[in-house]
Amino acid sequence: MTAPVAESVVRLSWEGAVAVVTMDDPGGRNTFSSGLTSGLVDSVESAVADPRTRAVLVEGRPELFCAGGTQRELINFAQGNGSFDTDDFFRVFARCPLPVIASVQGHAIGGGLVLALYADFAVFSERSLYAANFMRYGFTPGMGATHLFPTRFGRELGTEMLFSARNYRGAELRERGAPVRVVRHTDVPAAARELARSVSGAPRASLELLKRELAAPLLADTGAAVAREAALHRTSFRLPEVLERIVAGYGDPVA
Template sequence: MTDVVTVTEPRPGVAQITMADQENKNTFTGDLLAGLGRAFAQVQADERYKAVILTGYGSFFCSGGTREVLLDIHAGESTFQAKDEGTPNAYSLPLECPIPVISAMQGHAIGGGLSMGLFADFVILSRESIYTANFMKYGFTPGFGSTRVFPAKLGLALAQEFLLTGRTFRGAELAERGVPYPVRPRKDVLAAALELAESLAEKPRRSLVLLKEHLVRELREQLPAVIEQELAMHEVTFHQPEVKELLLSRYGA
């Protein structure tokens, strides 16, 4: 593992993948992306594991794309897809993982970071943290599979509010809005994830793998076409002059 992504075994049969790039606030840097790919590959290859917890550090879960990468996309030099064929896309790693994944989103989850968290099988949110699909804040349409996973996991009405407005929600507000996931004080998120993971680890791995495959088959099958549509929208929306201006003036604000 890279220093910014580690794999531990907090309970028998439970893997914990922790993102802790404190210098970059868990944005999708090359180190974080590579570390996530290796971490999920390690977990998938070890048949002792029956459940995965994906979490961050302190007040950050995952902050999505870096400004440099977003500016590269604006310039037509990159996309949000992995550059090398056969390299996994970090945002969909929880979906592709054969065993159940719990996103313990103890901290802020922004843009593609929130999308990645929602691709998990279980989600636990923090009352104090902020959650935002802020793509439209910068003038470009959403990516990272957001246009499919948000409606699937949050319901159409809340997904539309997230995606069209780009507004920021506190976990406590999402709880009041009836988000279909537990919302806990930040200090309790990981403990709740561990309790859930322990209950999953009591089951046979093969049964968990088969049932997850059945439950997520439709989303897995639909995702490639959704990504193509999102990339097509980016060809129209990402290269507008105001997008660069907004990225330079608003990014991180």
């Protein structure tokens, strides 16, 4: 059973008790277009509304999980029109009342990687690229990244990722001791599905109780981080060179 959502850039299907949400927008390169963000939220809500669902698995395209914000969105922010804290769709996985597993087989860049880090579990590819590239364009990180990166990757590595804004292959994250699961590229979908099945055997009510308990601190901590980050953005996004960098350098997200 498959339900089309948001102009078909996000698909929802089921594999037993696991709802599978697939972000597939080749034209928009899996960036945060309105179709992808609204489709993502709608798909997760539809998955939760179905009584058979016990876990939600989210995946992107085989070579690109998500590339984060669109150039137009970032230009708007640099021009003072909106900010990362005006719509926190990116916390949809943390707000989901059921466990969420991110199958991050393809590259996850900037906000796309932050999105994945809000899942309860994530499986990464050893060959794909992962980056917190905010500072590459001269503005400070957003979306709760200042809390998530040190928490999920370890303080030293997570802080380095935020400051350097460089690309890290999954294999390097594993070699540097990041406490995340990294497997061969072709093994990511199967590993993520095995993980999803392993957490979907309990009664739904118990799954919801445990998710609520574990997600509450994350939502509180990232909510506070997003507010602090928004204050930083009021300075960093106004720097003249930031708009110049966004306009000149917003090319291939995996270059």
